[in-house]
Amino acid sequence: MYEQLKKSLQEHVTLSDKEWELCKHSFRPKRMLKRQFLLQEGDVCRELAFVEKGALYSYSLDMSGNKRVIRFAFEGWWMANLQSFFTGKPTRLNIEVLEDSELLILDRKNHEMLLEQVPPYERYHRIIVQNAYVALQRRVENALGLTAEEKYERLIAESPAFLNRVPQHLIASYIGVSPETLSRVRGSYNR
Amino acid sequence: MYEQLKKSLQEHVTLSDKEWELCKHSFRPKRMLKRQFLLQEGDVCRELAFVEKGALYSYSLDMSGNKRVIRFAFEGWWMANLQSFFTGKPTRLNIEVLEDSELLILDRKNHEMLLEQVPPYERYHRIIVQNAYVALQRRVENALGLTAEEKYERLIAESPAFLNRVPQHLIASYIGVSPETLSRVRGSYNR
DNA sequence: AAAAACTCTTGATATATATCAATGAATGTG
DNA sequence: CACATTCATTGATATATATCAAGAGTTTTT
Incomplete structure (x- = not known):
């Protein structure tokens, strides 16, 4: 159940057994079925989701009600609306399950506890977001003008x-x- | 000369005087004039630039030679091509000076030293990149389909x-x- | 198994925006 | 000050892509 998470952490940082146990127990496993919603427009995003198995996608709805896909997330990826998560404001995004999934859910309090208590976790997070930023910038380049x-x-x-x-x-x-x-x-x- | 940098750090984290001195001395000031290049296509991005004063912008060139602007950076913003900085591969981007500028330059070695030696610096960086990611995601939403x-x-x-x-x-x-x-x-x- | 819902394809048409071109204003330069 | 650049505007035209619409193939639901 925690293989992907462990793998993802180990790819970027080194954790002691004790640190790993602390991380592990901060997450709550959650199964979801295709078409279920992890987050709906108007909600506040209070949790980060790590995908152990399956697939999610996030999107907003334009004025005509068409989906505007923001991103996908497969095994080993994180999914959340960071804007809402950090600001506490309601999201404009929906996060929907694309394939029956097994998620690991981390609430804000635990996330912050880990950032404080487990230095490699903060490093991991910096690197993850860095990589996501680079990928997203690439996407902007591909979205505009092609x-x-x-x-x-x-x-x-x-x-x-x-x-x-x-x-x-x-x-x-x-x-x-x-x-x-x-x-x-x-x-x-x-x- | 280091006001903006100090301000930016203090907005997000708390540094001891000693930590601040260590940060400060890791940067190298650099003045640049309008139309000069901080980075050119084909170069490897080996430094992060913090804008104390002035303005920069980054862009790639499409097949017809038209500029495709990636982003701007004003006082208190960072500028670099992170992809090239982290991978060590040549960049496809140009970074050009838009207004005569005063920059603070941080090379990779010092950046990594600070990440290791100054925990609040790593935290600062995580937060900065997080915020940049959120802003960039917003931009993708605004770029596609409007x-x-x-x-x-x-x-x-x-x-x-x-x-x-x-x-x-x-x-x-x-x-x-x-x-x-x-x-x-x-x-x-x-x- | 039938019905319903979803997905992809293909055609016809409309439209937003790029492109091409010319002009004038503003700015920089020797 | 004349000269060259750069920059913004405006018009005419071309074109890529959205939109509207219909049908066939899948998958899901009952």
Whole structure:
């Protein structure tokens, strides 16, 4: 149940057994089924979720009620709305379960306790957020000013794993094109 | 010369006098003039820059040679290409001086020394990157799927300071529209 | 097994925005 | 001060992509 978490921590920092036990017991396991919501628009995000198994995605709804996918999270990834988590303000985002999942939930109090008590945990978190920032910046570069075809090519190059696990219309939303356009881009690809 | 840096640190963490001295002396001051380059495409980013005074911006060049603005940095902000800084690989970005500037430069060795030696510095960095991540995610939301007019409205709402200090064509690039379109959006606004 | 809901594809049309081009204003430079 | 750059505006046109609409194939639900 905690394999992915342990693996993720060990990839970036070294923990004593005692530190690991303290981390481990700060999380609460939670199973969720496809289509369930981890967070809904208007809620305050009070917890961080670590994905042990399965897949989640977050999105906002535009004025016409269309989903605007923000990001996906698979095994070994974190998911939350950090803005709401840190500010305590209601979120504009929904987090929905894409595949039946096993999550490890960490509430704010425990998160802060770990940051204080376990220095490698704070280091881990710095590195994780750093990496997420770099990836996100790359995404901004790919979102602005590219054609639909270029966006799709870059997705294939940079995040091929998404293609097998995520419905095409969510991919379309993620790269900021309509589902029809993505379908046509893919169509012209096969010729 | 170190006012902004001290202010930025104190906003997020508490440092002993000794820790502050250690931080301070790890930086190297550097003056730069408008149009000079802090980093050029193909270079490896080996330093973090903190802006004491002035303004910088980073951008990549698309296939047609047009600038694609990634971000701006004013007093109290950090600037670097983190991807290149952490991986040691050559950057695709240019960092150019927008207004004559006073920078504080921190090389990788000193950065890592501070992370090790000064716990509040690591905490500061975690928080800074966290905040940058939240801001960047907001930007992705604003970049994808909005009309030119909506993008401009959100920029006014969220980063009004940019408008006074940055030429309009760079703003246009930053929000991902052509300079002509931005000009027209602004024009229709004044009526 | 039938019905319902979801997903992808394909076609026709509309539209927002890029592109091309010219002009004038503002700014910097020898 | 003349000259060259840079910058913003405006018009005409082209084009990529959204939107609207229908149908076929899947998957899910009852």
